[in-house]
Amino acid sequence: MRKVAVVGIGETRFTAAQEKTEVELFAEAAMDALNESNLKPKDIQALYLGNCLGDFSEGQGMVQCFAAENIGAFNIPASRFEGACASASMAVRDAFMWVASGFYDIVLAGGVERAASMGTPLATRTFAMFSDSRYEYPSGITFPAIFALLTHLYARKYDIPLARLKEQMAITSVQAYKYGMLNPKAHFHKEVTVEQVLNSFMVCLPLQLHDCCPFSDGAAAIVLASEEVAKRLTNKPVYIIGTGQASAGPLCNQKDYLPRLRSRELSAERAYNMAGIKPEDVDIAEIHDCFSVANLIAAEGLGFFEFGKSGEAWERGEADIGGKVAINLSGGLKAKGHPIGATGAGQVYEIVKQLRGEVEHGRQAPEPKIGLTDTLGGDGGTLCNLILQRGW
């Protein structure tokens, strides 16, 4: 396998409902990524695009082909990836493998979604399609409901009084909002206190509004190139040194591990092994905080903190700059936003920016060398991890 580098990145702001189409949003992100790479559309050999719900949000299927043509990458092979909220991470991972294999030298990966444009009722319905349609959805399951079920399991398994756990969860939301404030690409620019989290309206017991990420619109794009090509294009290549992906069936069938998600632990193990590193080597991470409790479950599954102890780690600042691993300095899904088919590429965008030392004052980690992304689709159905390393 050849070494593969990120040579250019682009991202729209993640927002509430807006009027640009998916093709338009992705084109904006893609052109920024191409311009950064000093490449032209004709240089792109293939497109790997995450998109989940375009069929529902704007009646657009097969968006990847229209997107490729729209940016002038005429007639290239274009593939769409659908792994719920992990779609774009899968797209980046596959793009990595095709370049690593030697089949292509330069490819474009990314994702686009208009989740906010759908409005909450339709978005809630379509997101629920990523649970089991026959054996879970008839009970009225929704994604907040799944993580609410996991919250109660977490409280019981680790013997943490629910009120105490909810305070710990609220602290993760407060940290996310703090960094979203400083990120011009973030959906939310507001400060939120623990008290406000705990007084926000109930979505799915015990998850309240500020425990939940928003539905967002947005796009992100990543140009990947072989090491040889990358050295010609940039003096700041960021190498993808490890990837992992895993799957799982319906939530009830995962009972032997819950609230841990086996698919994450396998995916992360594969990524760490490929990279030849350990969790303690990771300086910064963008993790899948779709709900506050998901922060705790993810940070433990990734090996950052002991099982049942993540909440305490957040309280001590161990998940912040200066702690063990700086988590979600972008604001995360909670504050940066969650345009689901684009989210994973947005995480890669943030890690690359951080490794290059290019983010805004106040949220830049001090000279990070290794960053990790963690993206979850469905109720553990898809997990994908990427590990990136500064190449200079």
Next chain:
Amino acid sequence: MEYKLTFKEYNEALKKDKLLGLKCKECGKINVPPKMVCGQCTSLDMEVVELSGKGNIQTFTTVFVAPEGREAEAPYTIVMVELDEGPWIAGNLIDIDPGKVTMELIGKRVKLGHKVFPGDKYSAGDMARPLFSFES
């Protein structure tokens, strides 16, 4: 190869308050919902069995923000129940105030009934789901 216990058969049985699963003849595991192969040993050699429908609540939530088309159902409580035969299944819980459920629900004994979700334009038909009530 024929699928041993389809959703259609499972669904029709559940509409009569009968919970069907597959018992593996190799390792003895009970599989609910039904699958092509045993979830424990991947054997194809499984037989259809009727389960007790009784078990313990493992976790719960009450949904206040419902999906499109199901707004009138909210708030409703979802539970995950460990059946006496081992598997976990999800369903709704009745005989409680959905807004006032607490951690005390965990461990409570329940028995199975059913309620039909009439379906929507995406669901390819109606579907029954377990409707649990307290055993005693």
